[in-house]
Amino acid sequence: MKAIVCEEPRVFKIINKEKPQLEKDKAIVNIKRIGVCGTDLHAFTGNQPFFEYPRVLGHELAGVIEAVGKNSYGLEQGDQVSVIPYMECGECIACKKGLTNCCTNMQVMGVHFDGGMAEQISVPCDHLIKTKELTLDQSAILEPLSIGAHAVRRSDLQKDDIALVIGAGPIGLGVMQAAKQKGAKVIAMDINEERLAFSEQWADVDVSINVLNEPVEQLMKITNGDMPSIVFDATGNSKSMMDAFQYPANGGKLVYVGLVKSDITFSDPLFHAKELTLLASRNATREDFDFVIQSIESGFIDAKSFITHRSKFDELPNEFESWLKPKNGVVKAMIEI
Incomplete structure (x- = not known):
């Protein structure tokens, strides 16, 4: 499968990567939308804290489940989903208090480990949210709006x-x-x-x-x-x-x-x-994602005008640099697969 790796500051490269294998309590997701965030821009320019190269970026994600095993979350093959990209340990003092967004062992997709600028990724079932009533674009912007919420x-x-x-x-x-x-x-x-x-x-x-x-x-x-x-x-x-x-x-x-x-x-x-x-204020929790979903479904949030720039997956290495220029007026850029 194809993936886009940031090999070093200001260097993107399309690579071939092995497809993820289905594991217990995880799902294989075909990525369809990737929102570009400030974290991605900072990583690309070499200004992102807690970051090492090379890295596959991308954590504002929407896609469709390709494969999933037995689970208690009602997830099935073909479900449209959004990804909660913060992987908490579940054991630390913060997690025990329900503050999973500031886990002491936090691993953020696309920052601490490879993210979603790829055709497929493996995601824990408890970090997927079904978004049947939303569009793919709406599903992909849940994460940044949840940070604000x-x-x-x-x-x-x-x-x-x-x-x-x-x-x-x-x-x-x-x-x-x-x-x-x-x-x-x-x-x-x-x-x-x-x-x-x-x-x-x-x-x-x-x-x-x-x-x-x-x-x-x-x-x-x-x-x-x-x-x-x-x-x-x-x-x-x-x-x-x-x-x-x-x-x-x-x-x-x-x-x-x-x-x-x-x-x-x-x-x-x-x-x-x-x-x-x-x-x-760091990251977000499922409660914040649910708040944003309700806001979108009620018509309070307009995803269509929030997304100002788009790129096809294969065109990203040539397009990304232009999104850094203030004159181009980028608010939210979206990558389509």
């Missing part, structure tokens, strides 16, 4: 909270959608005017702010001097993450959704004066 759930955002989401990429857009669905007033912040316009159109944010135009003053005006009660940083940019301490209200929360391969510092007097709560 998890961040919102972790923040304990309440109806009528004012939420600032910094970073209008796919993950930030997912945070915006989930926050809107929970009834919050949502402010989008970015440096890219096209991304901000997309946030207004796709996520229906209430206000958008360009971070280059005196953001503190704008936030003070929007919130009548109170500042946002919850701030989500989905940039994966160290400067943005450090600057974000300026934005929450006194007694507010700052949630880091993006990950950066760097140290983060902040002013302790500011942190204490505001009695801020600082949270990290």
Whole structure:
């Protein structure tokens, strides 16, 4: 079967790889859609933490079950599925508390082991979700939108909270959608005017702010001097993450959704004066996937306009580099097999 391997930064190669064999409690999935995420872009450019080359990328996946043995999940050959790509150990302190998304021995598909840029993969049955009522495109975007939903759930955002989401990429857009669905007033912040316009159109944010135009003053005006009660940083940019301490209200929360391969510092007097709560949000759980599925089925999420660029599997090595260029306006790229 064909697979696409990232041999080293900025080098993709189509290779022939042995087909996976059916194992107990696993299913063989024919991959049909592969969403391209920031993790893939960072890995391609050599900026992804916890990463080694060569690696088959891809963890935003949808496909059809080719083969599966006896299982307690109702999975059968021919079922359309989405993949939960975080492989937890089930034994550590986090897993025992149900926090499988931050397992101490976490292995993420396409990062710690080979992922889904291949014609077939083997997946544990308990990491597959049947998506009969969704399209393949909708099934493939469950994972990135679930990350946003998890961040919102972790923040304990309440109806009528004012939420600032910094970073209008796919993950930030997912945070915006989930926050809107929970009834919050949502402010989008970015440096890219096209991304901000997309946030207004796709996520229906209430206000958008360009971070280059005196953001503190704008936030003070929007919130009548109170500042946002919850701030989500989905940039994966160290400067943005450090600057974000300026934005929450006194007694507010700052949630880091993006990950950066760097140290983060902040002013302790500011942190204490505001009695801020600082949270990290990592990955997602099945509960978050279920929330996004319900959102799509209810018509709250428009998958069609979320996906802005496409490529056929064989064309990816030539297409991928262009998705890195801001002028091309990529929000979510999708690979079709």
